[in-house]
Every structure is written in C-alpha cells, then in structure tokens.
Amino acid sequence: MIVPFILLLAALAGIVAALALPGMSDLLLLAGPCALASLILLLQGWLRRPAKAPEKPRAARKPSIRSRQPANAAPKWIVIDGSNVMHWKDEVPQIGTVQEVVKHLTGLGYAPGVVFDANAGYKITGSYQHDGALGRLLGLPEERVMVVAKGTPADPTILAAARDLGARVVSNDRYRDWAETYPEVLTPGHVLRGGYRDGKLWLDA
Structure with missing residues (x-):
C-alpha cells in the first residue's frame, strides 16, 4: 500500500507542477494517468485488506459485516455508487438512503463496498468527510468505503473495482461514457438499478 501511495503523491505533485509552471504542460499527460493508476491500485489493496481487529476483545462488540462471512467462503462483493445512490430518495442527497441500500444488500448476502465523489461529504454534512467518517455513518469498515480525490471522477474507480472483484455495481448511472473501456456495463444485470x-426501496437485485 505504501508504494502506490508514494506514486500517487508523486503524480499529484507532477499535476500541480504542470498546471503551475510555464512549459510543463506536457507533464500532465504522464502525471494524470499515473495518478489514476495509483488510485486504482490503492483501491484494490484497500478493498481486499481485512478489517482491523480490536486490540482487546470486547464481548459486547458487534461483529463486522466481513467477520460474519463463513471462514471458507469468498465475499460476495458488490460496489455501490454512493454519490448516485444518495440522491435516490426525493432527489435529495441523504446518507440514510445509502445506509438503507447497504443494509438491504447485506441482508441478501452481499459484502458491499461504497465509492463516493470527493464532494459527497459536503452534500451530506456541509463539510468534507473522509473514508473513515463515511464508513462510520454507514456502519462499514473504513476499508469498504472510498472517497476519491478532488477533481478525480469516481466512475472509473467504481468500474475498475467491480471488474477486479468480479462484482456488480449498484447505480442508476448507465456509464455510457465508459462503455468502451468497461464493456461489461452493457451486459444486462451488471449495473443494478434502484x-x-x-417511500419503499426497490432494487433489481
């Protein structure tokens, strides 16, 4: 996880330099794809990383969603487009909508991961919220929630994670702009609408 993070920092520094310094605009052609690739590598390691165990066992502690999976069974992953789903109810961004979808999918036996745009926290709480903060609101381990960097579209991160995990996506976005790179979005059932x-939640799942 350290190497992709260092690469991401270097790529972001390159982007800043390309935008700020005259004659360095060509650097953006290299730094931009490097930043996206680093984000994807971080997401892959982050979603696969097991939830952190508490230092001291607590009898009253509620087991995590991941820990409820049978030890010999692979998680049945599903990736939620959090910034899309949070607008489903009355077209108003609400964390409660994502909470309900997470709970519903968990009840169906899925292990949900959620990806948000950088501005999701502002829309929900009025201030920026990182992975851990949104994870706590959703009742999910930090490893299952990702807020992409400012200025980075969430769509390719969502689709890359779903491909890597062999998972489906929950969103009302049809991802037409990404169909050439991720043709699986055109396969019926790959993107679950809802x-x-x-006043009652419905899902294609």
Whole structure:
C-alpha cells in the first residue's frame, strides 16, 4: 500500500507542477494517468485488506459485516455508487438512503463496498468527510468505503473495482461514457438499478 501511495503523491505533485509552471504542460499527460493508476491500485489493496481487529476483545462488540462471512467462503462483493445512490430518495442527497441500500444488500448476502465523489461529504454534512467518517455513518469498515480525490471522477474507480472483484455495481448511472473501456456495463444485470416507490426501496437485485 505504501508504494502506490508514494506514486500517487508523486503524480499529484507532477499535476500541480504542470498546471503551475510555464512549459510543463506536457507533464500532465504522464502525471494524470499515473495518478489514476495509483488510485486504482490503492483501491484494490484497500478493498481486499481485512478489517482491523480490536486490540482487546470486547464481548459486547458487534461483529463486522466481513467477520460474519463463513471462514471458507469468498465475499460476495458488490460496489455501490454512493454519490448516485444518495440522491435516490426525493432527489435529495441523504446518507440514510445509502445506509438503507447497504443494509438491504447485506441482508441478501452481499459484502458491499461504497465509492463516493470527493464532494459527497459536503452534500451530506456541509463539510468534507473522509473514508473513515463515511464508513462510520454507514456502519462499514473504513476499508469498504472510498472517497476519491478532488477533481478525480469516481466512475472509473467504481468500474475498475467491480471488474477486479468480479462484482456488480449498484447505480442508476448507465456509464455510457465508459462503455468502451468497461464493456461489461452493457451486459444486462451488471449495473443494478434502484430507487423508491411509495417511500419503499426497490432494487433489481
């Protein structure tokens, strides 16, 4: 995890230099893809990393969602487009909507991971919220929640994570702009749609 993080920092420094210094614009062609690739590597390691165990066992502690999976069974991953899902109810961004979708999918036997745009926290709470903060709001380990960097689109991160994990995506976005790179989005059932009817959640799952 350290090497991709160092590469990401170097790429971001290159982007800043390309934007700030005259004659360095060509550097953006290298730094931009490097930043995206580093983010994808970080996400892959981050979603696969087991939840941290507490230093001292607590009898009253509620087991994590990951720990409820049978030891010999691979998680049934599903990736939630958090910034899309949070608008499903009344078209108003609400963390409660994502919470309900997470709970519903968990009840169906899935292990959800959630990816948000950088501005998700501002829309929900009025201030920036990092992975851990949104994870606590959702009742998920920090390793299952990702807030992409400012200025970085969440869509390719969502689709890359789903491909790597062999998972489906929950969103009402059809991802047409990414269909050439990720043709699986055109496969019926790969992207699960949902919403609310008469105040009740529905999902294609």
